[in-house]
Amino acid sequence: MPTAETTSQSGVLRELGGLLHTGRYRHLMGVRLTGQACDGIFQAGLASLFFFSPERQATPAGVAFAAAVLLLPFTVVGPWAGVLLDRTSRRSVLGYGNLLRGGLALVAAGVLFAGAGDVAVGVLALAVLSVNRALLAGLSAALPHVVAPERFVLANSVTPTAGTVAAGAGAVAAVGVTAVVGPGGGADVAALLVAAIGYVVAGGLALLFPRELLGPPPGSAVTSARGFRASVADVVAGVAHLRDRLPAAGALGLIAWHRWSFGLTTVAMVVLCRTTLADVDDPAAGLAALGLLLGAVAAGSGAAAVLAPWGARRGRVHAWIRVCLLVAGAAQVAIGLTQSPVALAVAAGFLGLGGQGAKIGVDTVVQRTVDDAFRGRVFTAYDLVFNVSYCLACAAAVVLVPADGRLGWVAVVLGVGYGVCALTQGRGRARVAD
Structure with a gap:
């Protein structure tokens, strides 16, 4: 006789089938998967070039500086991207934004092939990744226009998690090719070229949507008379809206901690793979070790997508987030104590599971409590929290990450922080979002 648990899981599978039969949802998923797979390829090519080329040694300060610089541009322009998403056709933003970064990636590949210095490639990489962050906010803001409200948890499980897995798969594929061919040279150029082509495909897919389908509401278009002061007012209004939605604000606080911890751990992992897990004179082996860890994180994120529709179904979202935070905390401690x-x-797999699982819950809380007219600005604030927290982690990594990449007691402290977040999650007024 089927149990209640089996019945619940069968219901989730039926809902998943219904979601995947929604044509508009599949269309938006195609845009996300194509773009994020290319993100993984592009970023793996940059990692190979800057951290795993034979003439370079990765230090905590060097890795932290590079990671922070890659995220700083969006930290500056993020609020204005939110205004764009709430005042301009999101379909156009997703389409032309992907085409823009495809062109930039193509130029970066040409510059690298021509033998230009790291500065030129780095500037182009900054531009590509800055556009990328705005597009991710746009994808989150557009999702409620292709999914029914009762399927938000399921969509938030499948969609961003599948994107994360796609990015991880792209990175692992690029790392594998580079490990075989050898870092630098043709492998890095090829990675950037493939990413450029994929970005153009993602842009073309996005432009196939009807112009107004993904929002914002009709009548929100920016007129030529709107100036700088009006844009400032829009940003202030978005922040005020978030302030008045305590569940969303509290959920973003949890994400801030996770991104800070994950950023610190990422820097440590790059250094660990380059200097400790492999011979320092064998960068290809170090890159392969990093590929293994990236693959584990991607696998954990994929597991979160499978489990979240059951664990985070309506009425249990906050409990699900708490469990995920505890899993991430335990994995974080394990990372610091094992060699x-x-x-x-x-441990990296469980960190991916816990982190992505918590993000699925947070996405759902934000989407349920934020008005659509402000959704682009709020999700851009969400992305801004991602980047600022990560940048702060990179600054802290200069002091906290040792030269061999082993976190030790620092990972234990990070794990305890996850536990504290779990204990405070969903208390008081925040529970109304369940």
Whole structure:
């Protein structure tokens, strides 16, 4: 006789089938998967170039500086991207934004092939990744226009998590090719070229949507008379809207902690793979070790997509977030205390599971509590929290990450922080979002 648990899981599978039969949802998913797979390829090519080329040694300060610089541009322009998403056709933003970064990636590949210095490639990479962050906010803001409200949890499980897995798969594929061919040279140029082509495909897919389908509401278009002061007023209104939605504001606080912890751990992992898990004179082996850890994080994120529709169904969202935070905290401690590559990969997988699972819950809370007219600005604020937290983690990594990449007691403190976040999650007024 079927149990209540089995019945619940069968219901989730039926809902998933219904979601995947929604043509507009599949269309938006195609835009996300194509773009994020290319993000993984592009970023892996940059990592190979800057951290795993034979003539370079990765230090905590060097890795932290590079990671922070890559995110700083969006930290500056993020609020204005939110205004764009709430005042301009999101379909156009997603379409032309992807085409723009495809062109920039193509130029970056040409510059690298021509033998230009790191500065030129780095500037182009900054531009590509800055556009990328705005597009991710746009995808989140557009999702409620292709999914029914009762399927928000399921869509937030499948969509961004599948994007994360796609990015991880792209990175692993690029890392694998580079490990075989050898870092630098043709492998890095090829990675950037493939990413450029994929971005153009993603842009073309986005432009196939009807212009107004993804929002914002009719009548929100910016007129030529709107100036700088009006844009400032829009940003202030978006922040005020978030302030008045305590569940969304509290959920973003949890994401801030996760991104800070994950940023610190990412810097440590790059240094660990380059200097400790492999011979410093064998950058290809270090890159392969990093690929293993990236693959483990991607696998954990994929598991979160499978489990979240059951664990975070309506009435249990906050409980699901708490469990995910505890899983991430335990994995974080394990990362600091183990030196085995296999154990590190397992811990990285659980960190991906806990982090992505918590994000699925947070996405759902924000979408349920924020008005559509402000959704682009709020999700851009969400992305801004991602980047600022990560940048602050990179600054802290200069002091907290040792030269061999082993976090030790720092990882224990990070794990305790996850536990504190879990204990405070969903208390008081925040529970109304369940």
